[in-house]
Amino acid sequence: MAAMTIKEIARLAGVSIATVSRVINGTSYVSPDIESRVRKVIEDSQYVPNSVARSLRFDNTWTVGSIISDIANSYFNIIAKVSLDLLRERNYSMIICSTEEDADRELNYLRFLDGRKVDGIMLNSTGKNDDYIALLSQRMPIVLLNRRIRHAGFRGDFIDSSNHEGGSLMVDHLFRHGHRRIGVINGDLGLSTGQERFEGFVEAMARHGLSVGSDYPFRFDGKFHMDEGFEGARVLCEKSRPPTAIAVMNNAMAIGAMKYFKARHIRVPEDISLVVYGDIFNSDILYVEPDHVTLNPYVIGRKAAESILERIRQPDLPNREVIYSPTLSQGNSVATLSQQE
Amino acid sequence: MAAMTIKEIARLAGVSIATVSRVINGTSYVSPDIESRVRKVIEDSQYVPNSVARSLRFDNTWTVGSIISDIANSYFNIIAKVSLDLLRERNYSMIICSTEEDADRELNYLRFLDGRKVDGIMLNSTGKNDDYIALLSQRMPIVLLNRRIRHAGFRGDFIDSSNHEGGSLMVDHLFRHGHRRIGVINGDLGLSTGQERFEGFVEAMARHGLSVGSDYPFRFDGKFHMDEGFEGARVLCEKSRPPTAIAVMNNAMAIGAMKYFKARHIRVPEDISLVVYGDIFNSDILYVEPDHVTLNPYVIGRKAAESILERIRQPDLPNREVIYSPTLSQGNSVATLSQQE
DNA sequence: CATATCTGTGAAAATGTTTTCATGAGATTT
DNA sequence: AAATCTCATGAAAACATTTTCACAGATATG
Numbered sequence: 005m006a007a008m009t010i011k012e013i014a015r016l017a018g019v020s021i022a023t024v025s026r027v028i029n030g031t032s033y034v035s036p037d038i039e040s041r042v043r044k045v046i047e048d049s050q051y052v053p054n055s056v057a058r059s060l061r062f063d064n065t066w067t068v069g070s071i072i073s074d075i076a077n078s079y080f081n082i083i084a085k086v087s088l089d090l091l092r093e094r095n096y097s098m099i100i101c102s103t104e105e106d107a108d109r110e111l112n113y114l115r116f117l118d119g120r121k122v123d124g125i126m127l128n129s130t131g132k133n134d135d136y137i138a139l140l141s142q143r144m145p146i147v148l149l150n151r152r153i154r155h156a157g158f159r160g161d162f163i164d165s166s167n168h169e170g171g172s173l174m175v176d177h178l179f180r181h182g183h184r185r186i187g188v189i190n191g192d193l194g195l196s197t198g199q200e201r202f203e204g205f206v207e208a209m210a211r212h213g214l215s216v217g218s219d220y221p222f223r224f225d226g227k228f229h230m231d232e233g234f235e236g237a238r239v240l241c242e243k244s245r246p247p248t249a250i251a252v253m254n255n256a257m258a259i260g261a262m263k264y265f266k267a268r269h270i271r272v273p274e275d276i277s278l279v280v281y282g283d284i285f286n287s288d289i290l291y292v293e294p295d296h297v298t299l300n301p302y303v304i305g306r307k308a309a310e311s312i313l314e315r316i317r318q319p320d321l322p323n324r325e326v327i328y329s330p331t332l333s334q335g336n337s338v339a340t341l342s343q344q345e
Numbered sequence: 346m347a348a349m350t351i352k353e354i355a356r357l358a359g360v361s362i363a364t365v366s367r368v369i370n371g372t373s374y375v376s377p378d379i380e381s382r383v384r385k386v387i388e389d390s391q392y393v394p395n396s397v398a399r400s401l402r403f404d405n406t407w408t409v410g411s412i413i414s415d416i417a418n419s420y421f422n423i424i425a426k427v428s429l430d431l432l433r434e435r436n437y438s439m440i441i442c443s444t445e446e447d448a449d450r451e452l453n454y455l456r457f458l459d460g461r462k463v464d465g466i467m468l469n470s471t472g473k474n475d476d477y478i479a480l481l482s483q484r485m486p487i488v489l490l491n492r493r494i495r496h497a498g499f500r501g502d503f504i505d506s507s508n509h510e511g512g513s514l515m516v517d518h519l520f521r522h523g524h525r526r527i528g529v530i531n532g533d534l535g536l537s538t539g540q541e542r543f544e545g546f547v548e549a550m551a552r553h554g555l556s557v558g559s560d561y562p563f564r565f566d567g568k569f570h571m572d573e574g575f576e577g578a579r580v581l582c583e584k585s586r587p588p589t590a591i592a593v594m595n596n597a598m599a600i601g602a603m604k605y606f607k608a609r610h611i612r613v614p615e616d617i618s619l620v621v622y623g624d625i626f627n628s629d630i631l632y633v634e635p636d637h638v639t640l641n642p643y644v645i646g647r648k649a650a651e652s653i654l655e656r657i658r659q660p661d662l663p664n665r666e667v668i669y670s671p672t673l674s675q676g677n678s679v680a681t682l683s684q685q686e
Numbered sequence: 687c688a689t690a691t692c693t694g695t696g697a698a699a700a701t702g703t704t705t706t707c708a709t710g711a712g713a714t715t716t
Numbered sequence: 717a718a719a720t721c722t723c724a725t726g727a728a729a730a731c732a733t734t735t736t737c738a739c740a741g742a743t744a745t746g
Contacts, residue, residue: 007404007484009464009702020726025704035724050480052460056406057702059397060731063348067440075416076426078626088443092450097457100441102429109433114436119462121348139391155409211629262630285419286625289603290633319458350732361696366734376694401701670730 008051017045028053038078068312069117071110072099072128072149078255078285080128080300083149086305087126094313096123105134105228114140124312129153131195145315147308152196160313161324163304167197170297170330171204172211174251174279177295177332179212182341183277186214187222187247189236189261191254198228201253201281222247226257233260248341249277255284258294262340266291283312283333293335300328349392358386369394373570400462409653410458412442412451413469413490418597420642421469424490427646428467435654437464448473448567455481465653465683470494472536486656488649493537500667502652504645508538511638511671512545513552515620517590518636518673520553523682524618527555528563530577530602532595539569542594542622564590567598574601582611589682590618595627599635607632614680624674633674641669 010028014021019038022080026032027042034042045051059065068091072080088098099122103112107130114136117125124145129137131151138155140146146160153162178186188205191198206216216223224239225233233252240247250259258280265272272278272292280296287293307326315321351369355362360379367375368383375383386392400406409432413421429439440463442454448471455477458466466484470478472492479496481487488499494503519527529546531538547557559617565580567573571684574593578601581588593599599621606613613619613633628634648667656662 008706012704021703021723022726022728026725029693029704033724038725054401054702055460056397056400056462057731058403058704060395060701060733061703061705063397063731065397074426075429076422081422083415084441085415085443088416088441097440097442097461099431099438100424100425101438102433115393119396121395121397123618144638170662239479259627266630285627286631287598290609290627291630293576302689314612351734352732362733363696363698364694367695370734372735373692378731379695395732398701401703401731402733404701404737573720 006247007054008049010051010053013042013045013049013051016049017042027225057093063121064123065121066095067097067099067122068316069099069101069113069120069122069125071103071113071125072104073103073115073130074133075100075102079299080284080285082301083128083305086302087309089163090306090309091313094312103128103130105130111136118144124316126308126312128271130221134158144321145312147315148314149304149308150197159323161315161321163301163308163311163326165304165328166204167200167331168207170281171201171206171251171253171301172208172331173204173297173332174281175205175208175212177207177279177337178249178251178277181249181277181338183247183249184214185222185245185247185249187240187250189233189240189250189252189257190223190225191228191257193225200255205251222250226253228254230256230263233257233262234264235260237261237264239278239324241268246276246308249279249338250280251281253281253282255296256273258282258284258296262290262292262294272337277339278337280337287335292337294337296333296336297330298333299330303328348395351392354383354386354390354392357390358383372678380592392646402618404462405464406435406462407436408440408461408463409657410440410442410454410461410463410466411497412444412454412458412466414444414446414471416441418441420623420640422626423491423642424646424649427643428650431647431650433479444469444471446471459485463570465657467649467653475499483587486653486660488650488653488656489622490645491538500664502656502662502667504649504652504667506640506645506671507545508541509545509548511622512542512547512592512594513549514545514638514671514673515622516546516549516553518620519590519592519618519679520549522679524588524590524619524679525555526563526586526588526590527590528581529565529567530574530581530591530598531564531591531629532569534566539594546592563591567594567595569595571597571601571604574598574603575605576601578602578605582609582617586616590620590679592620592622594622595619596623596637599623599625599637603631603633603635613678618680619678621678628676633678635678636676637674638671639674644669 010021010024012196023034024042026034074080091098103110110130111133126147127275128149129151134155137153141159148162150164181340190202193199209216224236226236252261270276276340278294280294283298351362355365355446364375365383367373368380380424444451452474453469467488469490470492473495475494478494479498482500490501491505494597531543534540565577567577593602611617619635621635624639
């Protein structure tokens, strides 16, 4: 019952290897009696063609690699799920890789997937291997997710939602509800995501006549991790005159902040308002449902999968960028202030 | 800049293919000058060995397939994350497959992974392809997760936490808090998980002198999906004399039930108590933190990955079963009843 | 000095496919 | 009836590796 090969099938059916191949792939006519004989042998022996050999022959693997920062993050989880679904529909499979934001790990994965001859890569980059990625992109279809590559030599697609717009949206929303003293818990400013979200924030503040200088008191810089959200909330709330609202720049940090509020019995939105960049799993059964900028991971995941498949088909496609406009999703975490300030 | 091959490297370095291979793998001594010449060419050309060819030669792929019901389910998500981590440490990669509980899809995936010559499979089965799985297990290392195969011919490992114990635990917990009229929202009773949890429930009820016959009024049978949790909660709560507590047999249905309670302004635990089988993401910031049976997906995921790697190393290992005892995790979703009943 | 041993390298086989090309038998045409 | 054509099938090459085996040159041994 060891693994059958096409050669074995051919022997058992008393025909040549080529004929078996033809039966399997239907590439040309074979006479009915031979065909049925071959089919019977295949059936009986539970033969499954070795796709490793096939891949070697064709130089394609019907596989795409997906490198994301964290499979357990609700945003990337949805992305992975949605793109996996689409790939499966088109008979592609997916090798999943989780970098945990580690640049070395990312580089290893890229090398690995290269050697593995995957047909394409969906990449949420750490932002620290731009040179290598640009180089690899010359001969491997790549779709970037959420993080842009600064290198001019990069060839491929870029799917994102506008971080700048999203950051502005948060401020506009809070401002509309009467908030003026607005705190911000930043993500990693070394990454385009973190940087652009903050720029949007600053721009909108300025538009409303509130300047955010380098000495802005209500600012905490994290790196997108949950515990920094907790810490940031603490720091901002312990100010002698704390902000009336806080904008948190990703979902993980928002969860951290919410844990802080809950632990300290700080009521949301009565004591402090909260607006979050990004969706949170099952947010409708949280103790408070955050007003948030929604990134549409469903749309983005699907688009990313579509793009990589197109690019696999046509490697010569020009660089493409698809930037979705985020929208603000109402929850109940933002209080309306009368102008007591 | 097209993909380099070992042949190309050999040509550029003016040596034979065999020598290049020896340099790369260090399989035998090559003179220093030749070695450095070869290394330089490899470096310059960014050559990465084609692991498809390697796999064909060796009949191993350094890859395991992971088939789970739903990558977005918090339980399996953790399992996937943890096992992926361990595999990566040991230089294995992972092809991820999501069945959505569809038996055909599972079968496709199994065939696919077979042809793909993965070194082993971690499988959370739908429970409807037992024959094929048993057959496949003769020549492919398999570790089953959470769902047992009934077929005697199966060869492999089985990792689980005791569903029976878990089911009992829920009842004991509720009983201890004074509950007697206890509702249950079952998962799929056609699956070992659903069946055994319910058996544990029934057994514990009996032990406490409460018989659960076939006409038990506080029972709703679902299939582990969220909307059935919603529906089940509705059905039970709309009884003229509703139960004082409900045991929900998985996390997805629990979320559904919680959505129902919230929508109808039914307070937990004041109006009704809730105990859940399984962990929920970020449960500490939900509107109520469910008392729940914890399955330790971290432990199970790690164990599963360890097991499959052991079995890949030693395919002749006897069948093994590892059943963890679940524990009950305190939340604040269970009220203590005085004996007004 | 002749023979035996060692050693660094290359040629070629093998892994499981698909596909091109050749072949020969049967059918069709003149 | 001979010549041509069609077409089902098989042999072999190709894909990129690793490894066995052979070989030639150098060194050691008698």
